[in-house]
Amino acid sequence: MGFVRRDAAGNGSPRRADDTGASAVEFALVVPLLIMLVFGIIQFGMTFAQILSLNNASRQAARVGVVGLNNCGTLMAQIQQATTGTIGLKFPLTVTVTRGGAAVCTATVTPTTVSYSPGVGSATTVACPTGNSTQSLSVATTSSGTFAIPPFIFISNYQVKGNGVYQCELS
Numbered sequence: 001m002g003f004v005r006r007d008a009a010g011n012g013s014p015r016r017a018d019d020t021g022a023s024a025v026e027f028a029l030v031v032p033l034l035i036m037l038v039f040g041i042i043q044f045g046m047t048f049a050q051i052l053s054l055n056n057a058s059r060q061a062a063r064v065g066v067v068g069l070n071n072c073g074t075l076m077a078q079i080q081q082a083t084t085g086t087i088g089l090k091f092p093l094t095v096t097v098t099r100g101g102a103a104v105c106t107a108t109v110t111p112t113t114v115s116y117s118p119g120v121g122s123a124t125t126v127a128c129p130t131g132n133s134t135q136s137l138s139v140a141t142t143s144s145g146t147f148a149i150p151p152f153i154f155i156s157n158y159q160v161k162g163n164g165v166y167q168c169e170l171s
Contacts, residue, residue, distance in 0.1 A: 043147055043149045047158075049088075050087075050088055050143070050145055051160055051162065053086040053089060053162070054089075054141045054161060056162070057078065057141055057162060058139040058162040058164035059162075059164030060079075060082050061079050061082075061097075061164060062075075062137050062138065062139040062166045063166055064078050065139065065166070066128050066167065067169060069126050069129065070126070070127055071125055071126050072097060072104065072107070072116070072123055072125045072127060073123030073124065074127075075095075075097060075139060076109055076123070079095055080110075080114070083141075089143055089145065089160070090143055090145060091110045092143075093108070093109045093110075094142045095109050095139065095140070095141050095142075096140045097121070097127060097137065097138070098137075098138045098140070099136070099138075100132070100136070104125055104127055104137075105127075106120040128168035132168045133167070133168050135168050136166065136167050136168065137168055138165045139163070140161065140163050141162040141163070142159060142162075143160045143161075144158065145157070145158050145159070
C-alpha cells in the first residue's frame with residue numbers, strides 16, 4: 001500500500017505517499033538490460049547467417065566437386081560466389097578440400113582472389129578424379145567473425161565454420 005502521511009500536527013486522514021518518480025527509476029534500471037538483450041538477438045541472427053552462408057558455400061563446392069572432373073579453382077569460385085555479401089563475414093576465408101582424409105588443396109579466399117597454400121594442391125588439381133568413387137570429398141570453410149553491435153564489440157574474434165561432404169560419384 002505504501003507509506004501513510006499525515007499533516008504537520010499528526011491529524012487528518014491518511015494519504016498515499018508520493019511515488020511519482022518510481023516508474024522512471026524502474027525504467028532506468030531495466031532499459032540497459034533490454035537493450036543488451038535486443039542487440040544480443042540481432043548479433044546472434046547475424047552470426048547464424050554467417051554460419052549458414054559458410055555451410056551452404058561448403059556444401060555447394062563439395063557438390064560441384066563430386067559431379068564432374070572439376071578442379072579446386074572451380075570449387076573456390078563456388079565459395080567466393082556463395083559467401084560474397086554475407087553480413088559481418090570476415091575475409092579471408094580458409095578453405096580446405098580433403099578426399100579420403102588427405103588434403104587435396106588448401107586456399108585462402110577473398111571476394112576477389114584465391115591464394116593456394118604451397119605444396120597442397122593448386123587451382124588445376126582435380127577434386128574427385130576417376131577411380132575414387134569409394135571416397136568422400138569434404139570442403140571445410142573457416143572464417144573469423146566479429147561482433148558488430150554494441151555492447152558486444154569488446155569480443156573481437158570468434159570462429160565461424162562451415163562444412164560440406166559428398167561421396168565422389170565418378171568410377
